[in-house]
Amino acid sequence: MINTKNNNYTPLIPEEAVMALVREWSLRERNGDENARQWAAQELKAFLVETADGTYTLKSQIKDDSSETMHTTHGALREAREKFAEPSQLSGRENIAILDICSGLGVNAAAALENLKDPIQGWKMEHLVLDMVEISWETLAATLIIPSISEYHDIIRKAVENYLVEHGLLSFSWEKKEIPPSVDIQVHCKDARKMVVEIPENRDYDAVFLDPFSPARSPELYTNEFLSKLANLLKNDGVIITYTSAAPVRYALLNTGLEIGEGPALGRSGGTIASPSINRITKPLKAADERMVALSDAGIPYRDPDLNASTEDILNNRHKERMEVRGESKLASTVKTPVYLVNDMGDERQKRRVLNHLKKFNIHSLNDPKVRFLVCPQFPQCICHCHQERPTTSRGRIKEMEKRMEIISNP
Template sequence: MKMKNNSVYKPLKVQKKVLEIVDECFKKENNGDMDARSVAFDDLKEFLIETGDGSYTIKSEVSEGSSETMHTHHGGLDESLEKYVKPSHLTEKKDVHVLDICSGLGYTTAVCLEYLNNETNPEICIDMVEISPLTLATGLIIPSPVKSHEIVKKAIEDKLFSTGFLKFRTIKEKIPDNIKLNIHITDARELVKNYGFTKETSQNPAKESVNSNESIDKSNTYDAIFLAPFSPGISPELYSLEFLKGLKSMLKNDGMFLTYTAASAVRYAIIKTGLYVGEGPRFGRSGGTLASPLLVNIEKPLSSRDERMVALSDAGTPFRDFTLNDSSIEISERRQNERKIARKDYKFASTVKSPIYLCNDIKIEDRLMRRVLKDIRRLGFEDLESEKSKYIVCPQYRECICGSKCEPLENSSERVIEMEKRLNKIMEYGNIPE
């Protein structure tokens, strides 16, 4: 299949009508209407969705027939706290440096400040990255759900004022001396390509850098990286293997990488960057994914089923964006084509979930059993308990089941890599290698 040529990258943003209201709001304010923000909030109410913790969220534009909210209905603040901030081990550090990608309304950064800025007052530096100035501006209109969001609003307002987007600064909140917020209005892929993207100025005027072209030191930089775009199906450009490799290079040796998604394609890509991967805390119905260069930071491995689907099925096929310039359409179509090839030639079909039934005492109804057997036999596996089946899933067992006297592997990343390697060997040689 020939992929569509879409040279103009159009990132997914919040609903068009919302952005139109916000844009009109600040045009009026820039012309002297100092009530524009409160009026805009009234206009936005029909588009705002109040979540379980009292914070607001907004829907995205429609993409391929569907849209998503920026935050879970269970609570945008609580989700940020449970899936990003708490698992990051940041309370153990005196100086904290965080990269918040797709900062949106500023909730995750606000929750991070609220959680960390206590009586110990650690030095906190957060780089917020958001491609849409109008999305950031929306955060100025929505009421602050926690006190620290006022600090974030102040940083956003200062940034938008410095760029000429705003002509007035109305927020009186002061940014504490121990907090530094750098806001970058850019495609997050640009910072990865540059690795040393310009830190134009701090958002605290009292701490502005003398050198406005100062760049991030090209050594391991961040204690935590929060990745919070829309889902991989909608914003694949921020989940590609190449993008995640770039983020990995910006992580400290004991740092944490966290994202709310549990998609197999993303977990596979994270593993291929060389990070240890694990299950993120559950919030609402789902858990996310966390990763680190340091194994001890991974408290909970992936489930056995998830490891198998990542390693052995086409679901683990990663998104690829070789130049970090492709459109979401190009990236998605590339992966679709690669998945078709994988299903045909060297991976089990994710639709059938065949890997989870290999050497597993799970009752299967007859119709499903026929589909599973058809799928595994397509790749030369006789049955679910065959020697080949035992060979490829053996890395998950404490005691060797394949007869090769295998040593147990202690983490999900190593098990996924080894299972995939074994499947590849069978596909190459047609049998278990000697």
């Protein structure tokens, strides 16, 4: 049996009714019931959430009186293709390694396989290593009873089934799809924070898919320290891809030394792509996002120095740090103050609130010389008489604005 228990940490996983259903199915199958999986698939239908592309997802446990789905309602498979598989740009490489963090129902992994196979010519690579990491064996098992989304998902299902049978959680091998010889799928059922420190030093990845629940609910896999571990696992032109555009995540990624940019948009916002190579960044962050990351307390990262803190401790510590720096060394994020710098504001009420925050730094207008000094790195020509060379990347602009914020804060 698998033991993923950590007394200080309760991960966010699919709703308990689904987890209980999976455990009951596992028990029945281990007791010899050959129809248990079919029964579980039928029972699961009551919990499935259909997304816009016809594929299905599940809801999370309720936390703070609400829950979220494991995938966007715009389409589970569409999200996997457009936000993870396609931006990874792995076609044409001979030997590929992918680390899939929070594999969930195997949708991202399936999309990656699909992206690496030509319908006519076959597999586009010689060898693929796919490390799937999921803390909950029940979530992995649910992969076998949700409707399959493709032939590539069937390959993932076979790998998951092999793992669960090998570890005594299931007894029967019903999945018929064979795993191709050129594809090596390793399933890891453990806290990803433990997994990353156990990966051999000679293993490096072309792509890391980072797909936990949202940072506000699962900050432990978005911390400065965890992302630093992931950055060290990348090849020189590897990428970390995540669906989130959250400021603390973006700050932590660039703080590891990676270049960052905006991923494809699906719904209201794009995700984030990070890489040691600027050549892998095709779209910089929006100017407003760069400012929020660099200048406001929104960019304060999640922290987990020993990679074992609870969700609550990580959230509480970040909140405390934000309150300490707000109005002292960082602009207030509450009214998105950085966004309005050197911009005209028609909303007088909002303008008064912004200026009220700026007074703490002895700034009295949106065009104050200090304001122009802060955001000058974003302009093609100098606007503050510093005459410094223009940063050409989002990381460069953010780091320079952050440095200038420190100068303003400590006159």
